[in-house]
Each structure stands twice: as C-alpha cells, then as structure tokens.
Amino acid sequence: MSNASRPFGFAVVTLLYAATGLFTWLVVVVLLPGRQPLLLTxxxxxxxxxxxxxxxxxxxxxxxxxxYWSVVPAVIVxxxxxxxxxxxxxxxxxxxxVAVWAVRLTANWARSWQGLTHEDWRYxxxxxxxxxxxxxWLVNLVGIHLVPTLVVFGGLLAVWPAVTVTDRGFGLLDVLAVLVTAAAILIETTADRQLHRFAAEPGNRGRIIDEGLWQYSRHPNYLGEILFWWGLWLFGLAAAPSWWWTVIGPIGMVLLFxxxxxxMxxxxxxxRRPxxxxxxxxxxxxxxRRPAGDDNARHRRD
Known part of the structure; x- marks a missing residue:
C-alpha cells in the first residue's frame, strides 16, 4: 500500500463502496425481510x-x-x-x-485525498x-465510524416524513426549507472555494485566512454544514408537524461541530500558528459577526 497510486486508491474506494451496497442489499433482502423501512435503513x-x-x-x-458521510445520505433518500x-x-x-450537497461534499473530499497513503490528520x-x-481500533470503530453514522442518520430522521408523508401540499415552510438548505450549500461551497484559492497562493503558507466569509466566522464551512441539516428538518416539519422531535438530528450536528x-x-x-x-x-x-476590535491587520490561514 505504501507505493499505491492515487488512482489505485480511488479504485479501491469505489470497489469497497460497491461491495458495501451489495452487502447492505443482502442484509435488507435476505437477513431482515419485512422489517419497518425506517428501522431497516x-x-x-x-x-x-x-x-x-x-x-x-x-x-x-x-x-x-x-x-461515507456524503455518499450514503443521497442513497438513503x-x-x-x-x-x-x-x-x-x-x-x-x-x-x-441532497444530491447537490452530496456531489459537492464528495468532490471536496476527492480533491484533497491523495490515496491510500493519505489519512486525515484528525485520525x-x-x-x-x-x-x-x-x-x-476501538476509537476507530466508535468515534470515527459508528458515531458519525448514527449522527448522520439522526439528521436524516426528518427526511423520512419529508419524503414519505405525501398528503400535505408544498407550502411556505417548504419554501423556507429550500432557502435555508440552498443557502447552506452555497455557504459551504463559497467557503471551500475561498479556502482552496487562498491555500494555492505560496505567499499565504502558514498564514491565517481572514477574507471573504472567513473574516466573519472561523469555520464558515462548518456553519454551512449545520444549516444544511436544519434545512432538512424544516422539510420534515412541513410534511408532518408531529415529527418535530426529529430536531434531535440537527441538534446532534450542532453538538458534534x-x-x-x-x-480539534x-x-x-x-x-501551527502563533x-x-x-x-x-x-x-x-x-x-x-464583524471582527472584534479596531485592528485592521489581516491574518491568514491555509
């Protein structure tokens, strides 16, 4: 694996996720037939x-x-x-x-991942x-794999009524949900584009980004991600107000971030930066919010 190329790494991931899809189909159809669809998912x-x-x-x-974070939600929907x-x-x-969000987030991962020799710095x-x-292995199983899966599934709980309850027409709350979710994707996309452009400048190495969205929030990409899940919750609320309790999903996202x-x-x-x-x-x-203080010096981060 130490000499594996980047294309080989992506091929491995593609085959792994194809095998995962087949495996989950076998679990659903062969081992657990007839279960309630939400629990089965x-x-x-x-x-x-x-x-x-x-x-x-x-x-x-x-x-x-x-x-997995970005691919599976679209499949589930x-x-x-x-x-x-x-x-x-x-x-x-x-x-x-959800499809636009999934494509953007997966492409963002693919852009930065260098292959099987590259592991996220957090891990x-x-x-x-x-x-x-x-x-x-236990930290990996619980903290890196299972907990994020369960948090994302919690975020998707509101999508279940949004796409399965069909007796309520498209209303003002749905319009608000579209605006919030679309704005969230736009915030994430803009923040990532600004960060990538900033990091590509050799003179910015080791500096702190303080321009664009990043001058008002240290983590605008995280803010966009949080808003995305609140937008999905609004869709669920519009379809079935009795499912208001699915607010645990976006709250879980807030706590995670x-x-x-x-x-971290x-x-x-x-x-890394004094x-x-x-x-x-x-x-x-x-x-x-606007940066505190009157200091106009600009500090940058790659």
Missing amino acids: LYADVAATLLVFAAATAAENASLYDP VVWILTAGGGTARQLAVLLL EQLREDGPPGVPF VFVSVP MDRRSLA DYARHMRRVPALLP
Whole structure:
C-alpha cells in the first residue's frame, strides 16, 4: 500500500463502496425481510459502516470512511422515495438539494485525498494521542465510524416524513426549507472555494485566512454544514408537524461541530500558528459577526 497510486486508491474506494451496497442489499433482502423501512435503513446503515470499518482497518487508513458521510445520505433518500412512491414537489426538492450537497461534499473530499497513503490528520492525531489505555481500533470503530453514522442518520430522521408523508401540499415552510438548505450549500461551497484559492497562493503558507466569509466566522464551512441539516428538518416539519422531535438530528450536528470538530481544528491551528489565539479573540467560531476590535491587520490561514 505504501507505493499505491492515487488512482489505485480511488479504485479501491469505489470497489469497497460497491461491495458495501451489495452487502447492505443482502442484509435488507435476505437477513431482515419485512422489517419497518425506517428501522431497516438503520440496520443496513450500521452493517455498511461495519464493512467499511473492516476495510479501513485492513488498509490501516480510517479515511476510507470519509466519503461515507456524503455518499450514503443521497442513497438513503432515493431508497425512501422509491419506497413511498409519489413524485411530490417536496420529494423532488429534498432529492435535488441532497444530491447537490452530496456531489459537492464528495468532490471536496476527492480533491484533497491523495490515496491510500493519505489519512486525515484528525485520525493520525487520534492514533498518537487517543484516550490512554484505549486501543485505536476501538476509537476507530466508535468515534470515527459508528458515531458519525448514527449522527448522520439522526439528521436524516426528518427526511423520512419529508419524503414519505405525501398528503400535505408544498407550502411556505417548504419554501423556507429550500432557502435555508440552498443557502447552506452555497455557504459551504463559497467557503471551500475561498479556502482552496487562498491555500494555492505560496505567499499565504502558514498564514491565517481572514477574507471573504472567513473574516466573519472561523469555520464558515462548518456553519454551512449545520444549516444544511436544519434545512432538512424544516422539510420534515412541513410534511408532518408531529415529527418535530426529529430536531434531535440537527441538534446532534450542532453538538458534534461545537464540541468536536471546531475544538480539534482550533487546537491544530493554535499549535501551527502563533497568532491564532489572537485571531480566535477577534473572529467567532461559527455564527458570523464583524471582527472584534479596531485592528485592521489581516491574518491568514491555509
């Protein structure tokens, strides 16, 4: 694997996810026929995650799981719509928005992943500085694979009524859901494009990005991701108000980013850039506002 090329790595991931799809189909059709569709989806989702975990363990690269976050939600939405039938405006809006989000996020991963020799820095950090006495395989299984799968499934709970309850017409709340979800995708796309453009400039190496969306929020890409899941919840609320409790999904996303993703990224930047502590005092983590203070100096991050 140490000499594996980038195209070979993508071929391995493609074959792995094709095998995962076949495996989950066998789980659904052969082992668990006749179950309630929502629970059946959860069982299949967990089974697929375990297969990806096994492959990631064999390859010693937890990043094999990374595209799962963006690929599987679109597949689940398609399956649910086919299960429910119909072809309502709400179903089409949800499908289109989730598809655009999935393509963008998967392409963003593919752009940065260098192959089987490249593992996300967060996973490398967990290998070196994981909880004392806890083997990495357990951290990998629970923290890197199962927990994100369950958090994403929680976020998708609101999509179930949105695409299976078809007796409510497309209304004002659906319009709001479209606006929030589309704005979220636009924020993520813009933030990533600004960051990639900034990082491509050799003179910006080691500096802190403080331009575009990044001058108002330290993590505008994370903000966009959070808003995306709130938008999906609004679709579910519009279709079936009694499913309001699926708000646990977007709340779970907020907790994941606020208490895990943002702190990890900030700690990394603090260790690499001496001025980052000052940047943290000026620029909020997520919710945008004008930078605090009158200092006009611009600090940059690649």
